[in-house]
Amino acid sequence: MPSASMALPATLPEPLPRGIFRKFVLMLCSLLMSLYVFYCLAEQCQNLPGPLIQASEQEEGYRELDITIWQSLEGKKLLQKTKEQRWGAPWSRLFPSIGVGTPFRAHTGAENTHRTPMLESTLTPLGEGSKNLPQAIIIGVKKGGTRALLEFLRIHPDIRAVGAEPHFFDRNYHKGLDWYRDLMPRTLDGQITMEKTPSYFVTKEAPARISAMSKDAKLIVVVRDPVTRVISDYTQTLSKRPDIPTFESLTFKNRTTGLIDISWSAIQIGIYAKHLENWLLDFPIGQMLFVSGERLITDPAGELGRVQDFLGLKRIITDKHFYFNKTKGFPCLKKAEGSSKPHCLGKTKGRTHPDIHPKVVQRLREFYRPFNMKFYQMTGQDFGWDY
Numbered sequence: 381m382p383s384a385s386m387a388l389p390a391t392l393p394e395p396l397p398r399g400i401f402r403k404f405v406l407m408l409c410s411l412l413m414s415l416y417v418f419y420c421l422a423e424q425c426q427n428l429p430g431p432l433i434q435a436s437e438q439e440e441g442y443r444e445l446d447i448t449i450w451q452s453l454e455g456k457k458l459l460q461k462t463k464e465q466r467w468g469a470p471w472s473r474l475f476p477s478i479g480v481g482t483p484f485r486a487h488t489g490a491e492n493t494h495r496t497p498m499l500e501s502t503l504t505p506l507g508e509g510s511k512n513l514p515q516a517i518i519i520g521v522k523k524g525g526t527r528a529l530l531e532f533l534r535i536h537p538d539i540r541a542v543g544a545e546p547h548f549f550d551r552n553y554h555k556g557l558d559w560y561r562d563l564m565p566r567t568l569d570g571q572i573t574m575e576k577t578p579s580y581f582v583t584k585e586a587p588a589r590i591s592a593m594s595k596d597a598k599l600i601v602v603v604r605d606p607v608t609r610v611i612s613d614y615t616q617t618l619s620k621r622p623d624i625p626t627f628e629s630l631t632f633k634n635r636t637t638g639l640i641d642i643s644w645s646a647i648q649i650g651i652y653a654k655h656l657e658n659w660l661l662d663f664p665i666g667q668m669l670f671v672s673g674e675r676l677i678t679d680p681a682g683e684l685g686r687v688q689d690f691l692g693l694k695r696i697i698t699d700k701h702f703y704f705n706k707t708k709g710f711p712c713l714k715k716a717e718g719s720s721k722p723h724c725l726g727k728t729k730g731r732t733h734p735d736i737h738p739k740v741v742q743r744l745r746e747f748y749r750p751f752n753m754k755f756y757q758m759t760g761q762d763f764g765w766d767y
């Protein structure tokens with residue numbers, strides 16, 4: 381009769397030989413790695429650098445130069461290859477639930493991310509939808525709150541927007557409409573293509589150029605108290621070039637008489653009525669919407685409601701999308717588009733302004749008052765900057 385110890389090997393599995401065990405662990409690791417890669421793609425490679433990093437002036441993580449470089453230097457070929465690698469057919473096959481028209485993009489606008497904004501226009505799986513010239517443009521004003529407006533609008537499923545500022549109607553017009561169209565994200569029927577370039581508002585040629593592209597283009601201007609705006613503008617320049625003259629010395633032509641130096645472009649930008657006159661030569665006022673930069677901070681949902689109405693869209697963006705971030709001191713998105721995480725704008729938005737002597741501020745208020753009055757009259761809106 382066989383003993384109990386002899387019966388054991390027949391019933392218990394033998395331990396795996398070491399070699400096989402190692403192979404198994406290796407296979408498991410590579411499987412986990414592949415899963416991680418796909419997970420990373422799904423999370424839009426938030427921490428990975430974009431394929432092209434060029435030192436340039438940066439606005440909220442978007443680099444204008446990136447566009448220029450992508451479009452030149454075989455950029456198109458490179459971009460196409462990257463598109464295919466990152467977002468091509470395998471992606472849509474593996475994740476069919478990311479449906480056509482589901483907004484999905486790589487960049488949420490956080491300044492301290494380093495992804496290349498151009499990829500933004502490529503995230504709809506290739507071949508789905510088409511690239512169109514924008515039907516609506518945020519044309520200004522610099523430091524008005526244009527980035528906040530665009531980032532908030534992007535959570536609307538019927539809006540697709542290019543993240544970087546194309547500067548087509550000012551600096552890049554010579555590149556032609558095909559170049560411009562190619563920058564745009566793909567859209568499906570019913571979706572609106574948008575872009576923002578705040579310098580258009582003060583570009584003499586911009587109204588006629590935009591009108592030549594489309595007489596029906598809808599134009600959005602985010603305006604902010606011109607006094608705060610000029611200080612914000614100065615703060616931005618100071619952050620890049622700490623050796624610039626003081627705010628006071630740039631503001632005044634003659635400090636004793638209080639004569640304002642209107643040759644300083646930062647002062648000129650705030651003369652909204654003058655710039656608006658130029659736009660009204662090519663567009664009816666009804667085709668323009670003036671968003672209050674101040675209310676965009678105190679009541680983002682209210683301003684976004686007006687913008688959605690103006691664009692003929694369902695009011696999908698409401699106050700449930702925002703929360704006030706006490707640390708940032710600004711409203712932020714509860715969920716950025718294509719992400720489940722809260723999202724505030726980066727640190728170039730909402731900078732601390734230097735202290736400006738109250739008398740200088742007062743003098744600037746006096747200077748802008750008549751222009752503001754004219755602007756209120758032209759737009760039929762009192763923005764409350766004059767008190």
Ligand SMILES: Nc1ncnc2c1ncn2[C@@H]1O[C@H](COP(=O)(O)OS(=O)(=O)O)[C@@H](OP(=O)(O)O)[C@H]1O
Nearest residue numbers: 522523524525526527528612710711725729730731
């Ligand atoms: N939600 C939210 N978060 C952060 N910042 C906000 C927000 N809403 C409006 N703002 C204001 O936007 C100002 C920057 O305006 P722009 O985006 O138009 O600037 S730029 O012209 O594109 O450089 C920026 O100006 P500064 O405060 O001077 O930095 C902000 O006051």
